[in-house]
Amino acid sequence: MLLQYVLLGLIKLRPSVSGYELKSIIDRSTGYFFSASLSQIYPALKYLHAKGFVTYKEEPLTGRQDRKVYTITGKGIEELQSWLTEPLEFAFSMMSFQKFLLQLTFMGSVDKERVLAYLRAGLEHYSREKNEFTAENLSVEKNYIDKDQEDSKKHLIIWQHEFEYILQEINLRINWIKSTIESIENENF
Amino acid sequence: MLLQYVLLGLIKLRPSVSGYELKSIIDRSTGYFFSASLSQIYPALKYLHAKGFVTYKEEPLTGRQDRKVYTITGKGIEELQSWLTEPLEFAFSMMSFQKFLLQLTFMGSVDKERVLAYLRAGLEHYSREKNEFTAENLSVEKNYIDKDQEDSKKHLIIWQHEFEYILQEINLRINWIKSTIESIENENF
DNA sequence: TACCTCATGTAAAGCGTTACATGATTCG
DNA sequence: CGAATCATGTAACGCTTTACATGAGGTA
Numbered sequence: 001m002l003l004q005y006v007l008l009g010l011i012k013l014r015p016s017v018s019g020y021e022l023k024s025i026i027d028r029s030t031g032y033f034f035s036a037s038l039s040q041i042y043p044a045l046k047y048l049h050a051k052g053f054v055t056y057k058e059e060p061l062t063g064r065q066d067r068k069v070y071t072i073t074g075k076g077i078e079e080l081q082s083w084l085t086e087p088l089e090f091a092f093s094m095m096s097f098q099k100f101l102l103q104l105t106f107m108g109s110v111d112k113e114r115v116l117a118y119l120r121a122g123l124e125h126y127s128r129e130k131n132e133f134t135a136e137n138l139s140v141e142k143n144y145i146d147k148d149q150e151d152s153k154k155h156l157i158i159w160q161h162e163f164e165y166i167l168q169e170i171n172l173r174i175n176w177i178k179s180t181i182e183s184i185e186n187e188n189f
Numbered sequence: 190m191l192l193q194y195v196l197l198g199l200i201k202l203r204p205s206v207s208g209y210e211l212k213s214i215i216d217r218s219t220g221y222f223f224s225a226s227l228s229q230i231y232p233a234l235k236y237l238h239a240k241g242f243v244t245y246k247e248e249p250l251t252g253r254q255d256r257k258v259y260t261i262t263g264k265g266i267e268e269l270q271s272w273l274t275e276p277l278e279f280a281f282s283m284m285s286f287q288k289f290l291l292q293l294t295f296m297g298s299v300d301k302e303r304v305l306a307y308l309r310a311g312l313e314h315y316s317r318e319k320n321e322f323t324a325e326n327l328s329v330e331k332n333y334i335d336k337d338q339e340d341s342k343k344h345l346i347i348w349q350h351e352f353e354y355i356l357q358e359i360n361l362r363i364n365w366i367k368s369t370i371e372s373i374e375n376e377n378f
Numbered sequence: 379t380a381c382c383t384c385a386t387g388t389a390a391a392g393c394g395t396t397a398c399a400t401g402a403t404t405c406g
Numbered sequence: 407c408g409a410a411t412c413a414t415g416t417a418a419c420g421c422t423t424t425a426c427a428t429g430a431g432g433t434a
Contacts, residue, residue: 001421013344014335020385028329032322032355033283037423042387064430065385094222098283101351108344115347133221140217146203154378155202155297158304161372162290165365166221172361176354183350189343190393209413226395231415253402254413 002102003036003044004053008072008080009106011054016069019045030105033098045070053079084110088118090125094166097126097173112189116181123177130170138163191291192225192233193242197261197269198295200243205258208234219294222287234259242268273299277307279314283355286315286362301378305370312366319359327352 010022019041026036036044045068048054053076056068072080084107090096100122107115141159145152199214200206208230215225225233234257237243242265245257261269273296279285289311296304330348334341 003421010333013338013341014333018385019387020383024384025329025333028325029333032281035282038386039388039424040422046387061385061430065428067385092221093224094287095284101354104347105351106344108340108342108347136217140214144199144203144214144218149202151297152202153297155295157373157376157378158293158297161365161369162294165290165361168361168365169358172354172357176350176357180350184346187346189346192393207413208415209411213412227414228396228416229394235415250402250413254400256413 001044002034002099003040004048005080005083005106006030006034006036006102007041007044007048008053008076008083011070012072012077012080012106012109015071016057018067018069020067030102034102048076051079052076080106081109085114087121090122090129092129092132094169112184115189116184119177119181119184123174123181126170126173126177130167130174133167133170190233191223191288192229193237194269194272194295195219195223195225195291196230196233196237197242197265197272200259201261201266201269201295201298204260205246207256207258209256219291223291237265240268241265269295270298274303276310279311279318281318281321283358301373304378305373308366308370308373312363312370315359315362315366319356319363322356322359 006026007022010025011017019038022045023036023038023041026034026041045054045056048070049056052073054070054072056070059067059069061067084103088100088103090100104115104118107118110118138156138159142156145155149155195215196211199211208227211234212225212227212230215223215230234243234245237259238245241262243259243261245259248256248258250256273292277289277292279289293304293307296307299307327345327348331345334344338344
């Protein structure tokens with residue numbers, strides 16, 4: 001599950017953090033490409049504790065409910081690192097890039113060469129995706145639609161626009177990865 | 190559920206279609222932003238039939254398994270149309286655009302003014318999203334990270350790049366919607 | 379007074395993926 | 407001969423969302 005690694009990554013970046021705070025930071029930062037609810041987070045923290053990846057301290061608060069603050073363990077850091085260095089498998093889908101960005105989010109603790117290898121793998125994938133996508137150019141869709149259909153022309157207009165959007169998005173991804181590789185190669189990362 | 194509307198839309202575009210064919214067209218066309226497995230499709234078709242949105246005929250095939258071919262009913266067209274004219278609610282997430290494109294995919298049967306209204310609603314949403322996103326500019330993330338952390342600099346470099354990607358993606362969406370609106374206004378749609 | 383934030387959890391229901399079950403034809 | 411395609415379905419498992427349960431303090 002992704003959630004457990006996201007939690008490990010976030011706890012590592014800020015020791016002594018509560019489940020409630022984790023929910024809030026997920027909503028307001030990674031939230032744009034990864035989200036989780038409190039009813040997922042609390043059991044996940046329990047699981048991470050059972051596995052020995054985190055420890056927690058109960059903070060008694062006067063008046064209101066106690067909070068549990070979590071800190072990552074050495075074993076947890078190992079677990080996180082093994083996820084971060086595992087090669088990502090890309091699905092042929094618009095959503096694949098979200099997972100790509102999510103893993104990258106926590107790769108600040110990974111050495112430069114591994115980060116670059118990760119980015120280059122992404123570049124390769126999206127270049128292949130672009131080729132396959134360009135080659136197809138709505139042939140399947142044009143073949144599927146019943147030409148006698150009243151609105152077949154209107155559908156094809158819409159699909160042509162959508163096709164061009166997806167192409168532009170793939171191009172954006174490719175160009176972004178390229179420029180990110182260059183900048184990490186040159187900056188002292 | 191989205192799947193039922195996607196199936197209705199696809200059956201309408203090509204009457205006398207089987208579940209297996211629907212799976213194949215979903216994989217190869219909408220598949221990039223919407224996917225479904227056969228174990229979802231078969232029960233969904235059963236449901237659509239129970240609701241009276243589709244009818245089916247059993248085609249006996251010599252040698253191999255019979256296939257059921259589905260055709261949309263008047264009631265089904267009404268149901269599809271009501272989904273297509275329902276205003277879409279946007280979530281604050283990267284995935285929201287997939288739903289936006291998916292609904293648009295089947296809007297070839299909707300009148301020009303409604304399609305334009307739909308696109309304009311999208312334009313408004315992503316413009317707002319851009320403003321809120323730009324205003325924040327990693328302040329939450331910078332505040333969250335423990336500055337004493339060894340790798341805090343490296344994390345911030347990555348996050349800065351990711352931030353710029355998301356901004357570019359939002360810009361792409363805005364520009365694509367704008368140009369699609371213009372083209373539909375001018376083409377005879 | 380009512381809603382929002384902080385704070386932690388469980389339970390039920392819905393949705394999605396993978397595995398199971400069966401079987402013929404076609405292509406390499 | 408084995409793998410892929412065509413063809414339909416059910417069952418088990420896992421993840422996600424929504425509802426339930428409780429409760430204090432601050433703000434409008």
